[in-house]
Amino acid sequence: GSVGIGFAIPVNLVADVIGQLRDSGQVTRAWLGVRIQKVGPDIAESFGLEKPRGALVVQVTPGSPAENSGLLTGDIILAFDGKPIKRMKQLPRLVAATAPGSQANLQVWRNGKTLAIVTELKPMADNQPLAAAKDAPAARLGLTLSPLDQAARQRLGADRDGVLIREVAPRSAAARKGLQAGDIILQVGRELVHSPTDVIEQVQLAKERDHRSALLLIERNGLERFVAVRLS
Secondary structure, three states, rough: OOOOOOOOOOHHHHHHHHHHHHHHOOOOOOOEEEEEEEEOOHHHHHHOOOHHHHHOEEEEEEHHHHHHHOOOOEEEEEOOOOOOOOOOOOHHHHHOOOOOOEEEEEEEEEEEEEEEEEEEEEEEOOOOOOEEOOOOOOEOOOEEEEEEOHHHHHHHOOOOOOOOOOOOOOOOOOHHHHHOOEEEEEOOEEEEEEHHHHHHHHHHHHOOOOOOEEEEEEEEEEEEEEEEEOOO
């Protein structure tokens, strides 16, 4: 019997797969080499976008087409080959539908300006993501910070500079939205941070600029994500 669950695959995707299998006996996908996340209202405001759209780059794979073309962590990909990215999940599909070895034109939002970037996509290996997605919640400050000393680096397996979150205040927005003790702050806005003082200075700067949120790049268990921290 049926439990009322069905699955549908777009016909253009089926046609592409069948065509590749018929011609070469295998399916090859293009690879961009970025980890992305959704652009919510807080993230859009922090980056100066008039509305949420695009795919926010939270990590660029070394040696990838993205790195070779100059894409940076913190860039927001607004369009791929002339096709607007209204929702994050559109980007992996567009990358997958592009022939490996071909060039793609990206429209990118960086530092309040729109840039045009051309990248040459490579074939995707079995262990490479098209564009891995990770949603990030919004949060506001309610954190106790400490330097990322050698003992903390060894315990957490961290191999780069950052600032350790020691405590998250109970019932704070940070706690409700998922920030945890042990998370590492790598960046505030577009500035790398090496000490709690760096974090405080960048947050204060965001306040002075009348930003409603400060944008934190967080690492947890080797994965990075942006969190828009609401300033109260």
